Amino acid sequence: MTRPALILVFGLAGCLAGFLAFYFAGTASSRELLRQPSPELAWLKKEFNLGDADYERIVALHQAYLPGCAERCRLIEEQTAELRRLLEDASGVTHEIKAVMERRAKMRAECEAEMLKHFFDVSRTMPSEQGRRYLAWIEEQTFLRGSAMEQQHHPATHDHSSHQH
Amino acid sequence: MTDPLPPRFQEQVWQRIARAESKPGTAFWSDFVQVFLRAFTRPRVAYAYLTVLMAAGVAAGILTAQAERARLETDLGQRYVQTIDPYRLAASNP
Numbered sequence: 597m598t599r600p601a602l603i604l605v606f607g608l609a610g611c612l613a614g615f616l617a618f619y620f621a622g623t624a625s626s627r628e629l630l631r632q633p634s635p636e637l638a639w640l641k642k643e644f645n646l647g648d649a650d651y652e653r654i655v656a657l658h659q660a661y662l663p664g665c666a667e668r669c670r671l672i673e674e675q676t677a678e679l680r681r682l683l684e685d686a687s688g689v690t691h692e693i694k695a696v697m698e699r700r701a702k703m704r705a706e707c708e709a710e711m712l713k714h715f716f717d718v719s720r721t722m723p724s725e726q727g728r729r730y731l732a733w734i735e736e737q738t739f740l741r742g743s744a745m746e747q748q749h750h751p752a753t754h755d756h757s758s759h760q761h
Numbered sequence: 762m763t764d765p766l767p768p769r770f771q772e773q774v775w776q777r778i779a780r781a782e783s784k785p786g787t788a789f790w791s792d793f794v795q796v797f798l799r800a801f802t803r804p805r806v807a808y809a810y811l812t813v814l815m816a817a818g819v820a821a822g823i824l825t826a827q828a829e830r831a832r833l834e835t836d837l838g839q840r841y842v843q844t845i846d847p848y849r850l851a852a853s854n855p
Binding site: 598599600601603604606607608610611612613614615616617618619620621622623625626627629630635636637638639640643658661662665668669672704707711714734737738739 | 797798799800801802807810811814815816817818819821822823825826827829830833834837838840841842844845846847848
C-alpha cells in the first residue's frame with residue numbers, strides 16, 4: 597500500500613476511533629444506570645443527587661407503595677369491566693351505568709390521592725431543594741398533566757408537560 | 762528481435778478502449794482519487810486531513826453521546842413515572 601493510501605486509511609480509522617471512544621465514554625454513565633436492578637430508581641438517585649441513605653429510604657417507600665397501587669388498579673379495572681358489560685346492551689345512560697361510573701371515578705380519585713401522598717413522602721425524604729424540584733416535576737408528569745380531552749380544549753397547557761429541572 | 766503479439770491483441774485493445782469510453786464515471790472517480798492521493802504527498806495536507814477527520818469523529822461521538830444520554834435518561838424518567846402512575850401507563854400505550 598502506498599503512503600498516501602495509508603494516510604487515507606489512517607484518517608478514516610482515526611475518525612472512527614475518535615467517534616467510538618467519545619461515544620462510549622459519553623454514554624458510560626447512562627449504560628451504568630441501565631445495569632442497575634431498578635434503573636428507574638437509579639435514575640432518580642442520579643437526577644436528584646440523592647445520598648445512599650436517602651436512596652434506600654426512597655426505595656423502601658417505592659416498594660411499599662406498589663402493592664397498594666396494584667390493588668387500587670385491580671379494583672378500578674373491575675369497575676371498568678363492569679361498565680363495559682353494561683354498555684354492551686345499553687342504549688342510554690342508565691342509573692346502573694351512572695352508579696358504576698361514579699364508583700370508578702371515586703376509586704380513581706382515591707388512587708390519585710394516594711399517589712400524591714406518595715409524592716409528598718418521597719419529596720420529604722430528599723434534601724429540601726431537590727424535594728421541591730421532584731414535587732414540581734412529578735406533579736406535572738402525572739395528574740396535573742390532565743387527559744387528552746382536557747388538553748385538546750386548553751391548548752395553552754401543552755407546554756406544561758415539559759421536563760422542568 | 763521482438764516477441765510476437767498475443768492472439769487477438771488488437772481486438773482486446775479496442776474492447777478496453779470501448780469499455781473505458783462507455784463508463785465516463787469510472788474515469789472521473791479514478792482521476793479524483795488520484796488527485797486526492799497525490800495531495801497526501803504534501804505533509805501539510807496529510808496532517809490537516811488527519812486532524813480534520815479525527816476532530817470530526819470526536820465531535821460526532823460527543824454529539825451522538827449527548828443525544829443518546831438525553832434519550833436514555835428521559836426514558837428512565839418516564840419509566841419511573843409509569844411505575845407509580847397507572848394512568849400514565851394506559852395513556853402511553855394507546
